[in-house]
Amino acid sequence: MIARRALLAAGHRESPEDEADLHVINTCCITSEAEAKSRQAVRRSLKTADRVLVAGCAVNLNRAQFQEIGDRVSPFVGTAEEVADQMAAGLGGCADLEHDVLARSSPRTLSSDRTRGFIKIQDGCDCHCAYCIIPTVRGAARSRPASAVVDEARRRVEQGQPEMVLTGISVGDYGDPETGLELGELMVRVAHVPGVERVRLSSVEVIHVKDSLLEALATEPKVCPHLHVPMQSGDDAVLKAMGRHYTTGEYLEAIATLKAVVPHVNVTTDVIVGFPTETEGAFERTLQAVDAANITKVHAFSYSPRPGTVAEGLGDRIPPAEKKRRSQQLRGLSEVRSRHHRTAKLSRPEQVLIDKAADVQCSGYTADYTRCYLPARAGARGEIVDVTCLELYADGIRCSVTGTPGAILKV
Numbered sequence: 001m002i003a004r005r006a007l008l009a010a011g012h013r014e015s016p017e018d019e020a021d022l023h024v025i026n027t028c029c030i031t032s033e034a035e036a037k038s039r040q041a042v043r044r045s046l047k048t049a050d051r052v053l054v055a056g057c058a059v060n061l062n063r064a065q066f067q068e069i070g071d072r073v074s075p076f077v078g079t080a081e082e083v084a085d086q087m088a089a090g091l092g093g094c095a096d097l098e099h100d101v102l103a104r105s106s107p108r109t110l111s112s113d114r115t116r117g118f119i120k121i122q123d124g125c126d127c128h129c130a131y132c133i134i135p136t137v138r139g140a141a142r143s144r145p146a147s148a149v150v151d152e153a154r155r156r157v158e159q160g161q162p163e164m165v166l167t168g169i170s171v172g173d174y175g176d177p178e179t180g181l182e183l184g185e186l187m188v189r190v191a192h193v194p195g196v197e198r199v200r201l202s203s204v205e206v207i208h209v210k211d212s213l214l215e216a217l218a219t220e221p222k223v224c225p226h227l228h229v230p231m232q233s234g235d236d237a238v239l240k241a242m243g244r245h246y247t248t249g250e251y252l253e254a255i256a257t258l259k260a261v262v263p264h265v266n267v268t269t270d271v272i273v274g275f276p277t278e279t280e281g282a283f284e285r286t287l288q289a290v291d292a293a294n295i296t297k298v299h300a301f302s303y304s305p306r307p308g309t310v311a312e313g314l315g316d317r318i319p320p321a322e323k324k325r326r327s328q329q330l331r332g333l334s335e336v337r338s339r340h341h342r343t344a345k346l347s348r349p350e351q352v353l354i355d356k357a358a359d360v361q362c363s364g365y366t367a368d369y370t371r372c373y374l375p376a377r378a379g380a381r382g383e384i385v386d387v388t389c390l391e392l393y394a395d396g397i398r399c400s401v402t403g404t405p406g407a408i409l410k411v
Contacts, residue, residue: 020048020049021049021050021051022049022050022051022052022053023045023048023049023051023052023053024052024053024054024055025038025041025042025045025052025053025054025055025056026055026056027041027054027055027056027057027058027059027066028056028057028058029056029057029058029060029061029062029133029137029306030057030133030134031301031304031306032304032306034058035058035061035062035065038054038056038058038066039058039065039066039069042054042066042069042073043069046069046070046072046073049072050072051072051073051074052072052073052074053074053076054066054073054074054075054076055075055076055077055083057133057134057137057138058137059075059076059077060077060078060136060137060138061133061136061137061308063075063077079123079138079139114160114161114355115160115161115162115163115353115354115355115364115381115382116161116163116164116165116355117152117153117156117159117161117163117164117165118165118167118202119149119152119153119156119164119165119166119167119190120144120167120168121143121144121149121166121167121168121171121174121186122141122142122143122144122168122169122170122171122173122174123138123139123141123142123144123168123169124138124139124140124141124142124169124170125138125140125141125169125170125173126140126141126170126173127170127205127243127245128243129242129243129244130241130242130243130309130310130311130314131242131243131272131275131303131305131306131309131310131311132306132309133306133307133308133309134169136308138169141169141170141173142177143173143174143175143176143177145176145177145178146176146178146179146181146186146189147178149166149186149189149190150189150190150193153190153193153196154193154194154195157193157194157195157196158195160381160382161382162195162196162197162198162353162382162384163196163197163198163199163200163353164190164196164198164199164200165199165200165201165202166183166186166187166190166199166200166201166202167201167202168202170205170208171183171201171202171203171204171208172204172205172207172208172209172210172213173208174186182210182212182213183201183204183208183210183212183213183216184210184211184212184213184214184215184216184217185212185216187199187201187213187216187220187223188216188219188220188223191220191222191223196222197222197353197384198222198224198353198367199220199222199223199224200223200224200226200369201227201228202228203228203229203230203270204227204228204229205229205230205245206229206230206231206246206250206251206254206255207245207246207254209227209229209254209255209257209258214257214258214261214262217258217261217262217265218261218262224367224368224369225262225264225265225266225367225368226265226266226267226268226367226368226369227258227265227266227267227268228267228268228269228270229251229254229255229267229268229269230269230270230271231251231269231270231271231286231289231290231293231295232244232270232271232272233248233271233272233275233278233282233286234248234251234271234282234285234286234287234288234289234290235248235278235281235282235283235285235286236248236249237277237282238275238277238278238282238286241275241276241277241311241314242272242275242311243310248285248289251289251293252289252292252293255267255293255294259294264368265368266296266341266368266369266370267293267294267295267296268295268296268297268298268299268369269290269293269295269297269298269299270298270299270301271286271290271298271299271300271301271330272301272302272303273300273301273302273303273323273326273327273330274302274303274318274322274323274326274327275303275311275318276303276311276314276315276316276317276318277314277317278303278318283326286330287329287330287333290330290333290334290337291333291337294337295334295337296337296338296340296341297334297337297338298330298331298333298334298337300326300327300330300331300334302320302323302324302327303316303318303323304316339392341370342370342389342392342396342397343392345366345370345389345397346389346390346391346392346397347388347389347390348388348389349386349387349388349402350366350370350372350386350387350388350389350399351366351367351384351385351386351387352364352365352366352372352374352384352385352387352399353365353382353383353384354374354378354379354380354381354382354383354384354385355381355382356381357377357378357379357380357381358376359376360376361373361374361375361376362374362375362376362377362378362379363396370396370397371395371396371397372387372389372396372397372398372399373393373396373397373398373399374387374399374400374401375400375401378401379401385401385402386401386402387399387400387401387402388400388402
């Protein structure tokens, strides 16, 4: 987003990808597959672009792998702010491109066809988990001024986005560098921006589920009762080897406190399957912890060693077939928990923010991030409608608009 603003300020304009002379690609290195996809995106862009600018984590980790793709590829290393300065300086007086055009930018580009606006509130991380390369490529945790976050929320409302999602590498580390405002207080301030109907977090570590966040969830109606809280493992020995900063008991206690304060909160999580020290018993304890925490959805990731991390020295001891089996078992439990969560909503009233409105059907999400399917013409995109939950679907719930009969939908 910062690079986009810098390039536009330097006189560049946006254009469809296949018409642009200049492509900007933001890369990822969270997994080896993500790095490979980043390289593929660069090669694909070279088929139509005169020049490709590449930035992001994969470039910070290994600039050479992108430079070697071709002479028309320009990798930029550094923080978002540093990259923006490099791009603006390098392109401001560009003579070899008659009309530089920005085709790709951050996924946070303002868009009038989205109901959900993603606002980056911080970058970097201080946790240094054993399996993670992010602190190396993104640096220490640092926060964006609350005033800038609120200003962006106002702009997004003007673009037709009534729901704000606050994102970052470690959002729980947020602290306004100007006033010291904490994460929960920031969420409330964003919720008070005229036109904002909902505010939610992308993800938050359990060690950051603190009083200000609990208070925001409990007292501000526009703060969504859904938290994605990574668990990664339910075994203390594995958590220690991972370099995580909590025990299983502390995780479960924090979630219990959260549910006591906000009884209707929906908690989802991440779990890494097949970490080198994960025994069968450790995996079973993870299943038990997911169940005990009443997690409604689990994103299961198979472990793969990242060069430059502490965990790389542990090797990759769990066979791929075993990782797959454990992942399938975990996803099976996730499906059961999700079904329980959605079943409890049947015959109950809910409010759905419509993000897709079509002739066949509409769909959207409840405040606790449950997918709902509505009849055609149930409402306009970006509108919040009152519904009654009628029937379970594989990935959501069929609903009727309150006061109207429940039409049968095909999904």
